[in-house]
Amino acid sequence: MSSFPAPGLVWRRVTRRLRRAAVQAGYRIVLRNPLWDGTSVPAPRPRYLPSTFPSPTTGRSCETAALHLAVVGDSSALTVGVHRGEHTVSTVLATALADALGCPIDLTLTARAGATTTSLPRQLRTLTGTTPGVAIVQIGGNDVFAPVRLSRTAEQLACHVRDLRTAGWQVVVTACPDIGAAPAVRRFARLVGTKRSRRLAALQTAAALRAGASVVSLTAPEFRTDPDGLYCPDRFHPSPAGYRLFQQRALPAVLHAAHTHHAPGGSADLVLHADQHRCWITLSEAQRQVHHTPGATFYPHPSLNGALLVHHHPGHLIPLAAPRTSSTARTMTTTAR
Numbered sequence: 001m002s003s004f005p006a007p008g009l010v011w012r013r014v015t016r017r018l019r020r021a022a023v024q025a026g027y028r029i030v031l032r033n034p035l036w037d038g039t040s041v042p043a044p045r046p047r048y049l050p051s052t053f054p055s056p057t058t059g060r061s062c063e064t065a066a067l068h069l070a071v072v073g074d075s076s077a078l079t080v081g082v083h084r085g086e087h088t089v090s091t092v093l094a095t096a097l098a099d100a101l102g103c104p105i106d107l108t109l110t111a112r113a114g115a116t117t118t119s120l121p122r123q124l125r126t127l128t129g130t131t132p133g134v135a136i137v138q139i140g141g142n143d144v145f146a147p148v149r150l151s152r153t154a155e156q157l158a159c160h161v162r163d164l165r166t167a168g169w170q171v172v173v174t175a176c177p178d179i180g181a182a183p184a185v186r187r188f189a190r191l192v193g194t195k196r197s198r199r200l201a202a203l204q205t206a207a208a209l210r211a212g213a214s215v216v217s218l219t220a221p222e223f224r225t226d227p228d229g230l231y232c233p234d235r236f237h238p239s240p241a242g243y244r245l246f247q248q249r250a251l252p253a254v255l256h257a258a259h260t261h262h263a264p265g266g267s268a269d270l271v272l273h274a275d276q277h278r279c280w281i282t283l284s285e286a287q288r289q290v291h292h293t294p295g296a297t298f299y300p301h302p303s304l305n306g307a308l309l310v311h312h313h314p315g316h317l318i319p320l321a322a323p324r325t326s327s328t329a330r331t332m333t334t335t336a337r
Contacts, residue, residue, distance in 0.1 A: 030145050030189035036234045038078050038113035042085035048094040048105045064103035067258060068133030069094055070110065070169070072123050076177075077111035077138035079243055081232035087240040092247045093136065097258055106133075116142045117153045120160050132168030134257045136250065137161070137213070140176030140204060144196045145189070154203035161211035170257035171213035174250055175201035175290050181223045184235035202287040209283060209300040209310060214253045217289070217296040218246055249295035252313070256299070279312050286310045 047066070071077050071090045079088040086092070094105040108130065110123035117139050127135070137160070143153045157173070164171050179185065180193030205215045222245060223230050223238075230242035238246065281289065286298045289312065299311040 030186055030193070031184050031236065032186055033184055033234065035184070035236050036080050036232065038075055038080040040083055041079055041088060042083070044085065044088060044090040044094070044107055044109050046107060048091070048098045048107060050098040050102050050104075052099075052102065064101075066104040066106045067097065067101060067261070068106045068108065068131045069097060069254075069258075070108045070127055070130075070133065070135040071138075072120065072127075072135055073111045073138035074115040074140075074142055075111075075113040075237060076141060076174075076243075076246070077136070078109070078113055080113050081234070081237035082240050082243060084240070087243065089136075089138070089243060089247060092244075093251065093254055096251055097134075097254065100255055101258060106131075111138070114142060115139065116146060116148075117156045117160075118148070120156070124160060124163060127164075127167070127169075132164075132261075133170070134172065134254060134261055135164050135169045136172045136174070136254055137164075138174045140197075140200050141179055144176065144179045144193055144200060150196065150200045150203055153200065154207040157204055158207035158211040161208050161213045165212045170261045171208075171211075172216060172250065172253045172257050173204060173208040173213045174216045174218050174246070175204050177201075177218040177220065177246075178223065178291075181227075182236045183227050183231060198291045201290050205287050205290045205298065206283055209286065209298060210308060212300055214257060214300070215286070215290065215298045216250045216253045217291065217293060217298075218249060219291045219294045220245055220249075221294065249297075253297045253299075256297075281310050281312045283308055283310055286312065 069090075071093070075081075077089055079090070082088060086095075090107055090109045094107045098105045108127065110126045112119075112123065115123070120137075120139060137157075139157065140153070143150065161171050161173065176197050178194055179197045180190040180195075182193075185193050201217070201219075208215050220230075220242075223242065227235070230239055230245065231237070232239045232242075280301075289296055290298070293314055295314075297313045299313075300308055301311050302308055
């Protein structure tokens, strides 16, 4: 029996390395300085408990089933730019979900720094065979300066969302933020970065909604008005304050997805959005609103005639509780899977 890998596996490895090299080459051209690689980002815990969860010392257990949260994507999902675990996207969302639902949250983090939409299948294979729950997908930043067709990138995202939905996941997609706003981007590339970011966000919105995912706008003018406060020292990735802004905007959609998938007793009365701010819009209008309305959230809803209508919630922030430090966080050290 030959010890050489199958030709298909070799080809996938070669193409993956070529894509990574293309992204890195593009960034060397358009960036002023090297970027943080994410090695300093603390790894999250496998399970998070609500703050009211019975203490393990009491010997009591919670009868409510755990919800599985998967965080998929690139450095923005990994939270490159922070050094404390309680500031990471995965920990903040898992903690907020645990407190809102009153049940344990089993967390899987597959995000990788430098990931592109094309490389997502490698992350999604990690979720194969796990219990479905809520998946948040933050991807697109590395596609902006990569030599790829953005329409093709959006089509790939739709395929990934459909695969997750078929497997039983509720999916939330965060649309590509304005990469051109980062101070680390050279002046000549900023306009291109902004235009491609907006185009990709619009294409992602249409593709993800058609595939059955909710979409959150990460448009944030604050990053242009307060770059010193919202970017980390590499001037490209957000700071803890910048990520907190993103987390506040994503949380309503993540909570909505969690309630749709898993609603323990007493949690169904949680109001996510004020009724007076709801409206129905077309898919093309959602594409326009995604980079005109900061924090807007879009939910797909098929109409009786088969057309796709979009339930639109303008920018709405849910205040986040103060981050739990490692000494106060209520967690379980055993992995559920």
